[in-house]
Amino acid sequence: MLKSLDIYGQRNTLKIVVALNLLLVGTASLLYTNRLVEKLEAREESSVKLYAKALFNVYEVNVNDDMTFMTDEIIFANKKHNVPAIVLDQNNKIVFSNIEFPKGTPDDEIKRAEELELAEMKKEHQPIVVEKDGKIQGYVYYHNSSILLQLRFFPYVQLAVMFTLGFLAYLAFSSARRAEQNRVWVGLAKETAHQLGTPLSSLMAWVEYFRTDPAIDQSIADEIEKDVNRLETIATRFSSIGSIPTLKNEDLAETVHHFVSYLEKRISTKVSMQFESLIPDGKQVMINKLLFEWVIENICKNAVDAMKGVGKLTIRILPLPRNEIAIDITDTGKGIGKANLQQVFNPGYSTKKRGWGLGLTLAKRIIEEYHNGRLFVKSSEVGKGTTFRILLRDSVVSEEPVLEGNKTAKSA
Structure with a gap:
């Protein structure tokens, strides 16, 4: 276990x-x-x-x-x-x-x-x-006497001063540690992106070579190209760490559906994926596409791990009151115990033997700090599964007119 x-x-x-x-x-x-x-x-x-x-x-x-x-x-x-x-x-x-x-x-x-x-x-x-x-x-x-009264309250004042100094020292230590960690992670991320650049260029050349060889099935070259593009996307993500991301109006349903289609072919065939959108067609929100896809990827991969490669993964986009949008990602995995609900987003928390426990932490930071939204565990039951909810708030929902359409449901 x-x-x-x-x-x-x-x-x-x-x-x-x-x-x-x-x-x-x-x-x-x-x-x-x-x-x-x-x-x-x-x-x-x-x-x-x-x-x-x-x-x-x-x-x-x-x-x-x-x-x-x-x-x-x-x-x-x-x-x-x-x-x-x-x-x-x-x-x-x-x-x-x-x-x-x-x-x-x-x-x-x-x-x-x-x-x-x-x-x-x-x-x-x-x-x-x-x-x-x-x-x-x-x-x-x-x-x-006033001296006795002062002496009576002195230890409480002393305790207050000690704990105040201790708290300030803790804040200073934590702030310095976080700053050091951020510098290390930013440097590591940018160096990783830099190191990925050379082999990616080489892989792209190989893809073009495969396309010129009639003996090679072109569908294989197409899938390899998708993976190379994916690696380029990951390298771009790493290179952008440490800088403020740019948000743009993007078709939310199309963005999520595109990633789900890509991921479906790269996970266990025993996991069925279902995508459903209940928002108007063409509904746009202000997001950073690369980082937002990263969030969906982290949550989905954690869900697949929780199901041990067997189960059902459902992604639903639905409108909420006051012009908010929710994205629910539901799995049929082992679920999360009540004692661990507050820890799943903590850095370093992981139930896997191999893993740094940073995926959900990064996802929460991307949504809450860069997209002014929320990421939380909507519901979870041990042995039945978990639902993560991404909530995009008013400040990131586009005020521009959107195309009115019927409720749609797509299956990846």
Whole structure:
């Protein structure tokens, strides 16, 4: 049984390794920072407790100068480290707040702001109860310091920056790789076209020689000439890779039917081909004939491979609403599993032992990038067959008047 081959799949391993490393570093940073936050939070709570006791000591009448100096230093240190706090007495009335307001702020606005801050502090922390000699002196509510808040969000910012840099690096790497691949393919294609030129000229000379020899059946020379012309077409395709193709008005049904007639004689005789056109006779669309035939060829050859040389291949051209045209290519092959439907157009995907997995990728690129259309799997059922659909959009359908004709059906 054939197994799918993805010659580009190994490149994903590096991406996964890099992503896992980023995730590992980010998770370690997050856990370490959270531990630091917990320790600093506990330290701030202890500082606020000391701060609260210092505040209530200041309110004592009989306090010596040394104690007053020490409590003043504690209050100043708390203010310097920006730990917002509000002190309530035993009756839950605000007696002190270290929240700063602009000079000239009215007392009623300060009071409202302090009450709002107090409500938020109650949601954030349980109050610190200040006791002396077993009696409650008051309560202290507080917010975490700005430094602690910054440290709490730092690992998330760090993760975001890391993944952003990783994503940008991935885009840059992918773009550079695609550009390098394109240069390689373009160079290889043009060199292939160049190398085909000499033997093609020689083959054409042999065809002319066969025509002058009465002992040779002229139908054989005609078929050889068709193959030589086909090779010239392929060479022209390769030489045009890397440049923007020119689109011209072409008779769509005639273009497809001509290729089907050529292909029918060069595939297994156990494959029956049927061509059907439901569009008006002479209907023209803007296509690049050489490249468009390449698309039909790739899909048809894949269909023949899927049927293992035995089955039925149907090509139907039909009109769609809003002046669109669809070309359905249906085979009676092995079908495509749901898990592989999204992979058939990926570079390197192939179910054949020999194959680079580029045929459908090139076909999709030709249709979608150069003809502003779509190529997709319309339907597929394992064991019954697959239908590929080529959809030509409004932008490539000719607006010129076309010959009105009856629906036609042709068999290649």
